[in-house]
Amino acid sequence: MPSRSDDPVAAAIDRAATLIAQDVVALAAANPVVLIDGRSGAGKSTLAARLAARWPLAGRVQLIALDSLYPGWDGLDAGVDRALEWILRPHGRGYLGTWRRWDWERETEAESHAVDPALGVIVEGSGILTPSTVGLGDVRIWVESGEPARKARALARDGETYRPHWDRWAAQERLHVERDDPRMLATRIVDVP
Incomplete structure (x- = not known):
């Protein structure tokens, strides 16, 4: 097995986690919100886990994957709405939030x-950077990666469960990218090979 230094994907994600941790410290906030968006297989979940593992502030960080909120294969937008209603708005107002898996x-x-x-x-998932969420995210990340690499990683991760739904999900992601321009809403863009 190659070391992380030999793996360009792992190296890019490690570098990004370090930079995002610095962004979090620079906020000087006790309870910052980090939003990590990108298309399927880009590396969002791995990046979020690395950031959570090296969270630079006192106390733990709450890591929530939109995969736990999307209501099925046609639910990209609904998952983001749930994140807004159940997590981001309550957190932003200082209230306890509750979300349903x-x-x-x-x-x-x-x-x-x-x-x-x-x-x-940390909320990570396709679709999370929108005009509605931008004001609630202190650090906003767009993870960019080419489709062949993304598809290979996503199908290696989720296998035959995901394969029949790839095109259906990709169409929702395309709509999100065209409608919301998440790259422009990001405070940092992460390129993953």
């Missing part, structure tokens, strides 16, 4: 999870 197998909502307004939050 989507059970992909049963195709229904499952257990609830609390979001502590006193702690920082």
Whole structure:
């Protein structure tokens, strides 16, 4: 197995996590919100996990993946609406938020999870950078990666479960990119090979 220094994807994500941690420190906020957007397979989840592991502030950070909120394969926009209503708006007002996990197998909502307004939050997922969320995200990341590499990573990760839905999901991502221009809403752009 190659070391991280031999893996250009891992190296790019490590560099980005370090820079984003510096962005978080520069905010001088006790409970910052980091939003990480990008198309499927770009490296959002890996980047979010690396950032959470090296969170630079006292206390833990709450890491929430939109994969846990999207209500099914046609639910990109609905997942973002849920993140706004259940997580970002309450957190921004200093209120306890509560979100419900989507059970992909049963195709229904499952257990609830609390979001502590006193702690920082990382929300990662396709679609999270929109004009509605931009004012609620202190650090806003767009992860850019070419389609062949993204598709290979996503299908290696999720295999045959995802393959029949790739085009359907990609169409929702394309609409998001055209409508919301998340790259322009980002405070930092991360290029992943």
